[in-house]
Amino acid sequence: KNEVEQSPQNLTAQEGEFITINCSYSVGISALHWLQQHPGGGIVSLFMLSSGKKKHGRLIATINIQEKHSSLHITASHPRDSAVYICAVRSYSGGGADGLTFGKGTHLIIQP
Amino acid sequence: SQTIHQWPATLVQPVGSPLSLECTVEGTSNPNLYWYRQAAGRGLQLLFYSVGIGQISSEVPQNLSASRPQDRQFILSSKKLLLSDSGFYLCAWSVSGGQPQHFGDGTRLSIL
Numbered sequence: 001k002n003e004v005e006q007s008p009q010n011l012t013a014q015e016g017e018f019i020t021i022n023c024s025y026s027v028g029i030s031a032l033h034w035l036q037q038h039p040g041g042g043i044v045s046l047f048m049l050s051s052g053k054k055k056h057g058r059l060i061a062t063i064n065i066q067e068k069h070s071s072l073h074i075t076a077s078h079p080r081d082s083a084v085y086i087c088a089v090r091s092y093s094g095g096g097a098d099g100l101t102f103g104k105g106t107h108l109i110i111q112p
Numbered sequence: 113s114q115t116i117h118q119w120p121a122t123l124v125q126p127v128g129s130p131l132s133l134e135c136t137v138e139g140t141s142n143p144n145l146y147w148y149r150q151a152a153g154r155g156l157q158l159l160f161y162s163v164g165i166g167q168i169s170s171e172v173p174q175n176l177s178a179s180r181p182q183d184r185q186f187i188l189s190s191k192k193l194l195l196s197d198s199g200f201y202l203c204a205w206s207v208s209g210g211q212p213q214h215f216g217d218g219t220r221l222s223i224l
Contacts, residue, residue, distance in 0.1 A: 004155070033212065041200055043215035086156065100213065102155040 002027040002091045006103035014111055019074040021106045023087030026068065033100060034061050034072050035086040043086070046072070077110045084108070114139035118203045118216030126224050131176075131190040133219050135203030138184065143205040145186040146213065147178055150200040162186060198223045 003026040013019055023032070034046040047054050047061040049070070054061050058077075063070040074081055084107050088100040118135045125131060137143050147159045158171045160178035168178050175194050179187045186203060203216040 035215075041202075041218040041220065043202060043204075043218075045212040045214065048212045088156070100156075100158065102157070104153075104155040 002029065002089055002101045004087055004089055004101050004103040006085075006087050006106050008106060009104065010107045010109075012109045012111065013077055015078060017077050017110075019077050019081070019108065019110075021072045021085050021087075021108070023070045023072070023103055024068055025087075025089050025101075027091055028065075028068070029089040029091050031090045032063055032070050033088040033090075034070075035088060037084040037086060037105065039083070046085075074108075079110045079112050082109050114205075114214065116203060116205055116214055116216045118219060120219060121217065122220045122222075124222045124224060125193050127195055128192050131188070131193050131197070131221070133188040133201055133203075133221075135186045135188075135216055136184055137186075137205045140184070140205070140207065142183060143207060145180060146204040146206075147186065147188050148202040148204065150202065150218075152199070156202065160188070193223050195223050197221065 005024050007022045031048055031050045033048050035043050036046050037043045046059060049061055049063050051063060051065060058075045060073040072085055084105040086105045087103040090100055115138045145162045148156045149159050150156045160168055160170055162168050162180045165180055165183055175197060176188060176190050198221055201219045201221060204213040206213045
């Protein structure tokens with residue numbers, strides 16, 4: 001079973017700061033997802049990646065397959081970025097029908 | 113475009129009462145469907161997934177069951193709720209293996 005660890009668990013920063021959230025996993029994967037969960041609970045998929053780097057607006061996600069590690073970066077952070085960010089992985093061996101294994105999430109608060 | 117509907121948004125139920133949560137998807141055919149639970153302080157946990165009508169796989173033993181009576185309808189049920197069934201329940205769908213999963217807005221279930 002894949003173990004997914006995220007750090008930090010909680011992060012409070014000032015508006016404009018560069019944010020980094022980390023995710024590590026224990027077993028080789030076929031894909032990694034970064035998700036955003038807003039206070040109401042709804043979840044939005046931000047990225048799915050299996051290698052390299054992806055960018056969408058102020059968000060950047062990177063993955064290092066050899067080190068089993070991924071990072072989510074937010075540039076020029078804004079209070080509206082406040083949310084829980086969740087890392088999830090799809091393992092080669094586990095979970096039929098692409099069931100994902102989730103980290104516990106990083107609770108990000110951006111203060112104005 | 114594809115949409116996913118999940119209801120109700122919040123639910124308060126007494127211990128021992130039955131449960132039925134419904135999820136429907138629009139704008140796609142033969143989706144993979146998922147039920148997840150997010151307990152307080154814990155990551156999302158896959159409860160059930162379905163690759164087709166009447167095909168349900170359970171990831172963890174529990175007090176809940178799932179059914180898929182129609183292609184785009186996924187129902188989570190219980191005959192008798194336990195206190196430990198409290199949590200945030202999310203329905204999700206994906207087109208095929210490895211594709212991003214799209215989440216509903218969730219149901220916050222409180223058991224009294």
